[in-house]
Amino acid sequence: MIIAANLKTNLTRKATHKYMQELDSCVQKSSQEVIVFPAISSLDAYKTDITVGAQNAYPVEKGAFTGEIGLEHLTEFGIKTILIGHSERRHILGESQEFIAEKFHYFKEQGFRIIYCVGEPLAVRESSKEEMLAYLYQQYEGIDTQYENLIIAYEPVWAIGTGKIPTLEDIADIHSELKKKSSAPLLYGGSVKVNNVKDILQVENVDGVLVGSAALYADHFCSMIQAAEELEKN
Numbered sequence: 375m376i377i378a379a380n381l382k383t384n385l386t387r388k389a390t391h392k393y394m395q396e397l398d399s400c401v402q403k404s405s406q407e408v409i410v411f412p413a414i415s416s417l418d419a420y421k422t423d424i425t426v427g428a429q430n431a432y433p434v435e436k437g438a439f440t441g442e443i444g445l446e447h448l449t450e451f452g453i454k455t456i457l458i459g460h461s462e463r464r465h466i467l468g469e470s471q472e473f474i475a476e477k478f479h480y481f482k483e484q485g486f487r488i489i490y491c492v493g494e495p496l497a498v499r500e501s502s503k504e505e506m507l508a509y510l511y512q513q514y515e516g517i518d519t520q521y522e523n524l525i526i527a528y529e530p531v532w533a534i535g536t537g538k539i540p541t542l543e544d545i546a547d548i549h550s551e552l553k554k555k556s557s558a559p560l561l562y563g564g565s566v567k568v569n570n571v572k573d574i575l576q577v578e579n580v581d582g583v584l585v586g587s588a589a590l591y592a593d594h595f596c597s598m599i600q601a602a603e604e605l606e607k608n
């Protein structure tokens with residue numbers, strides 16, 4: 375399974391080094407694929423089996439894009455994994471589908487592993503299933519859903535950082551619909567915690583999880599990796 379941590383705007387470089395060190399011993403004992411997305415200023419060439427990814431980068435090698443980083447900055451640390459389309463970039467930072475697709479194509483051309491996020495806000499969730507799926511499918515526009523290095527993460531916006539999650543039946547239903555769009559591994563994200571990860575990982579068509587706040591503590595994140603490990607052994 376794929377167990378990913380998005381550290382967002384948390385953990386300094388020093389704290390991230392400590393975090394990676396703590397996590398490393400956990401990952402050594404596991405056969406799960408573990409990916410960590412540190413804050414941009416905490417990117418580094420970590421000596422670890424954990425895949426380190428970028429939460430964001432501008433689709434350019436380098437240039438005049440104040441406040442952004444480009445391919446050159448990722449290459450310095452051997453980073454070949456990137457998160458694209460996260461709801462915080464769509465809804466807080468105002469990234470359009472067109473720009474997200476541009477980023478996707480740039481990093482696809484560079485052969486990056488892309489974790490591509492889709493998800494609906496609460497108002498859309500409360501509309502009909504058809505409207506909700508239409509909203510989600512619009513987030514696939516301009517994206518190569520057959521890209522071999524693609525992982526998709528379904529993250530309902532209203533479940534992110536709120537402690538609310540869809541029912542397991544709803545996750546199963548939406549994941550089965552999304553699998554029709556792409557056979558890429560499909561992660562669930564949004565309020566995944568130590569106490570619900572096992573149930574979520576057992577839902578059909580859930581190939582892993584993308585965890586935010588509950589992954590900020592290495593021991594909590596490690597418990598989630600162990601939960602996935604136990605499920606695979608049984």
Ligand SMILES: O=C[C@H](O)COP(=O)(O)O
Nearest residue numbers: 380534535564565586587
């Ligand atoms: O990328 C991760 C998601 O936004 C989930 O965040 P959360 O686990 O804090 O709800």
